Amino acid sequence: MGLTTSENYTLSVDKREAKLTADTYFGFVRGLETLSQLIHSKSASDGTTNFYIPGTPVVITDYPLTRHRGIMLDTARHFLSLRTLRRMIDAMMYNKMNVLHWHIIDADSFPLFLEKKPQVTLTGAFTPHLIYKPTEIKEFVEYARVRGVRVIAEIESPGHTRSWGLTPEYADILSCPITNGHCAQPPCGQISLLSPKTIELMTEVIAQVKSLFQDEVVHFGADEIKIDCWESDSQYNGKNVRDLCISFQKKQRELLGKDKKAMYWGDSLYLGEDGDIIQFWNSFSNIPKRYKVISYSGDFYLDCGLGNLNGQDGVWCGDLKTWKHILSRSIKSELEDSMFLGAENTLFGEMNNDATTDVKVWPRASATAELLWSGTPEEAAKDTQERLFHQVSRLWWRGIASTPVTTTYCTIHPDKC
Amino acid sequence: MCIRDRSYTLDLETSGLQLRAKTYVGFLRGIETFAQLVYRRKAKSGSGVEFYIPQTPIMIADAPVFAHRGLMLDTSRHFFSKETLKKLLDGLMFSKFSVFHWHLTDDDSYPMQLDAFPTLFEKAVFSPAERYTKADMKEILDHGRKRGLRIIPEIESPGHARSWSLDPSIYDIVTCPNGSSKGIPHGYLDPTMNRTYEVVGTMFKELFDMFPDEFVHVAGDEVEFDCWKKRQSIVDWMAEHNVSDFVALSQIYQDKQREVLKSLDAKRTLTYWIEERTDNMTYKDDDVLQTWGTVGNYSTLVERHPRNKWIISANDHLYLDCGTGNYFGGNSWCEPYKTWWQIYNLNLTSLVNPENILGAEAALWSELVTEDVLDAKLWPRLVALSEATWTPEFASKTSVARRLNAFGERLRERGYLVNPITAQWCEMNIEGCF
Numbered sequence: 001m002g003l004t005t006s007e008n009y010t011l012s013v014d015k016r017e018a019k020l021t022a023d024t025y026f027g028f029v030r031g032l033e034t035l036s037q038l039i040h041s042k043s044a045s046d047g048t049t050n051f052y053i054p055g056t057p058v059v060i061t062d063y064p065l066t067r068h069r070g071i072m073l074d075t076a077r078h079f080l081s082l083r084t085l086r087r088m089i090d091a092m093m094y095n096k097m098n099v100l101h102w103h104i105i106d107a108d109s110f111p112l113f114l115e116k117k118p119q120v121t122l123t124g125a126f127t128p129h130l131i132y133k134p135t136e137i138k139e140f141v142e143y144a145r146v147r148g149v150r151v152i153a154e155i156e157s158p159g160h161t162r163s164w165g166l167t168p169e170y171a172d173i174l175s176c177p178i179t180n181g182h183c184a185q186p187p188c189g190q191i192s193l194l195s196p197k198t199i200e201l202m203t204e205v206i207a208q209v210k211s212l213f214q215d216e217v218v219h220f221g222a223d224e225i226k227i228d229c230w231e232s233d234s235q236y237n238g239k240n241v242r243d244l245c246i247s248f249q250k251k252q253r254e255l256l257g258k259d260k261k262a263m264y265w266g267d268s269l270y271l272g273e274d275g276d277i278i279q280f281w282n283s284f285s286n287i288p289k290r291y292k293v294i295s296y297s298g299d300f301y302l303d304c305g306l307g308n309l310n311g312q313d314g315v316w317c318g319d320l321k322t323w324k325h326i327l328s329r330s331i332k333s334e335l336e337d338s339m340f341l342g343a344e345n346t347l348f349g350e351m352n353n354d355a356t357t358d359v360k361v362w363p364r365a366s367a368t369a370e371l372l373w374s375g376t377p378e379e380a381a382k383d384t385q386e387r388l389f390h391q392v393s394r395l396w397w398r399g400i401a402s403t404p405v406t407t408t409y410c411t412i413h414p415d416k417c
Numbered sequence: 418m419c420i421r422d423r424s425y426t427l428d429l430e431t432s433g434l435q436l437r438a439k440t441y442v443g444f445l446r447g448i449e450t451f452a453q454l455v456y457r458r459k460a461k462s463g464s465g466v467e468f469y470i471p472q473t474p475i476m477i478a479d480a481p482v483f484a485h486r487g488l489m490l491d492t493s494r495h496f497f498s499k500e501t502l503k504k505l506l507d508g509l510m511f512s513k514f515s516v517f518h519w520h521l522t523d524d525d526s527y528p529m530q531l532d533a534f535p536t537l538f539e540k541a542v543f544s545p546a547e548r549y550t551k552a553d554m555k556e557i558l559d560h561g562r563k564r565g566l567r568i569i570p571e572i573e574s575p576g577h578a579r580s581w582s583l584d585p586s587i588y589d590i591v592t593c594p595n596g597s598s599k600g601i602p603h604g605y606l607d608p609t610m611n612r613t614y615e616v617v618g619t620m621f622k623e624l625f626d627m628f629p630d631e632f633v634h635v636a637g638d639e640v641e642f643d644c645w646k647k648r649q650s651i652v653d654w655m656a657e658h659n660v661s662d663f664v665a666l667s668q669i670y671q672d673k674q675r676e677v678l679k680s681l682d683a684k685r686t687l688t689y690w691i692e693e694r695t696d697n698m699t700y701k702d703d704d705v706l707q708t709w710g711t712v713g714n715y716s717t718l719v720e721r722h723p724r725n726k727w728i729i730s731a732n733d734h735l736y737l738d739c740g741t742g743n744y745f746g747g748n749s750w751c752e753p754y755k756t757w758w759q760i761y762n763l764n765l766t767s768l769v770n771p772e773n774i775l776g777a778e779a780a781l782w783s784e785l786v787t788e789d790v791l792d793a794k795l796w797p798r799l800v801a802l803s804e805a806t807w808t809p810e811f812a813s814k815t816s817v818a819r820r821l822n823a824f825g826e827r828l829r830e831r832g833y834l835v836n837p838i839t840a841q842w843c844e845m846n847i848e849g850c851f
Binding site (some may be wrong): 002077078079107108109126128185187188305306307309310311312313317320322323324325348349353355356358359385396400401403404405406407408409410412416417 | 836
């Protein structure tokens, strides 16, 4: 499944049969989800449950307005178990979302197992047990594929890379180690732009990611690059660090190959080749037309308003973005732009672990899924609210610990609320 | 009211340990401390694990500064099963809380079984699975008692009583049961009807039989006068009895309710919600006032009610539902979210007349809380309140972060879903981040 895969389907249900047609397997998965949502249950007087589809005949011709409807999970700030990740895939399938953006490594930890450089993983991970083995990743990617979800790995670099340089072999490729002030948040450290060892390690990382992840897109991150970090290292005296960084990123892009697309956060110094994807948080009128864009903004950021890693309430994006806030965010103007691919709810992991993932993601990601599949509803949120209640009930029934949308009273009497 | 001795001493030598306390509850507190001293490591021989206590000898003499250290949970907006409550009570015991304030009823539902009003148990609940039988209540109360927790019941009136109207025999005493404003209809008891006080008396008699605690919370909060105004009989009654305004009528309700409850149990202490902007009642000296107003406005309240005892539930530190939206999809009224650090910084001893403060309670209103998300709302930030009331003397942020993080780990091992308080790298390198 890729950027251009059709997810169209047609579903028709009458008293005798249900017929589901789709261009691809993935459209078929979308249609199956719709079919499951048409099914209601009723308790019979003898205690058994009857299942039925009301309102037949039903004919649905459906397709998503956007190609990229994703969730980003960060397994570097807190390790997340495969169980959590699989449950996320299930929930995404229930919501017709099609991309899991896996922010797998960062300064904090390096849980991605490198077959050719195992020591990097074993020293970079929080503990040698908190890692993702190649077989586990392969199985997980297949688990997701069967459920119609692409997995895009993000190997954030060259900023946020302290965890790359914790083995004796690579110890000298780190600039501005932990105690120095040149980073957005602890722990500090950026890989060298000068050392051939960096390219050597980068080559291994890219090769490992390509072999395990299969997707046509690899995310290079390139967020919060601290030029002053390298400038504070005497090795860089008299050098143009910005230019060095851009060449480094160009080299990285070359290593990825022409058969793949790269993805970058919007403040990367280098935005890649034609057709590469920028994950951008503002209006993209200033981004050259040769790129594609994923919207990423405070509206979709799931950990706003829940406190930060210092115990303060301030996160850069203000208060928590509720499901209603997300639904009221129009994508009308973005849809008119051919660069626009879609959007993602991002859940950075400083304040998230296995216990809190479901609670933080759902049902707000359901609101995002609706927005990206169908656009903003014409009339006020009334009908959408009720449909969201039902979706949350289904999520609960399917074992996803979603936060409720409203009180029990309002769920039973939606007209009053 | 009596304050019981919860002190204990714990002496650990390599030769043995001694835990001494004057009361069963003090002993429980000491056991928890002992549990926290125990660590686990790989066994030196063989493949198992062993448990050890580092840094002996250890001598601890401990006692809480504030006796009233609690959590309030609302089981009316969403139902919480008996098993969930029992697990919650365990968690409160592990964190050395002393009070579970049970907000049993509200507009939304009345999930508690009463012999005198069986129709409520049928009609005022969301479903047959979402209610507490008498046997359930007994089990929960017993569970709490054994864990050294006082369970204080709250049945709110005259406001927040719409659920009462779902029993036809009570319907008449509730004004605005089908109110037209957005959201849940709000019901307000009619203070001019004798039947109101009959019902209150019957209800509370059963409540007092079930709940042995010396306190009962009667709320008395947020009355919408429009509902009383709309009922002609109330307006007429006020004219007949020279009641000047609705504030005076509220006072009449409160005073009559007090009479009824004191006649059922003269020794039971009445607790009321209070907040500086809506404060307009007079109280008796033995009433306990639970303030949900901000910490900054506390001294104003104390000036008006100088002889009462207080429970602090300041919304700017202790309202746990803040910051996660409201039940209409908008933002909560009390932004921002209260982090563990904000909770810890309650600073009770800096408030005026701290000797009149019994303690504090965090409040979890449950419009957006189900059983599945309960743990995520509470742990471990709630534990910061226990620390702030047991040992109000300020510790450094580094110390609090380190200890709260370690305690969170223990809660996780005990089967609770626990939020991180910081990034995992910071958990492992506290001084690198705090």
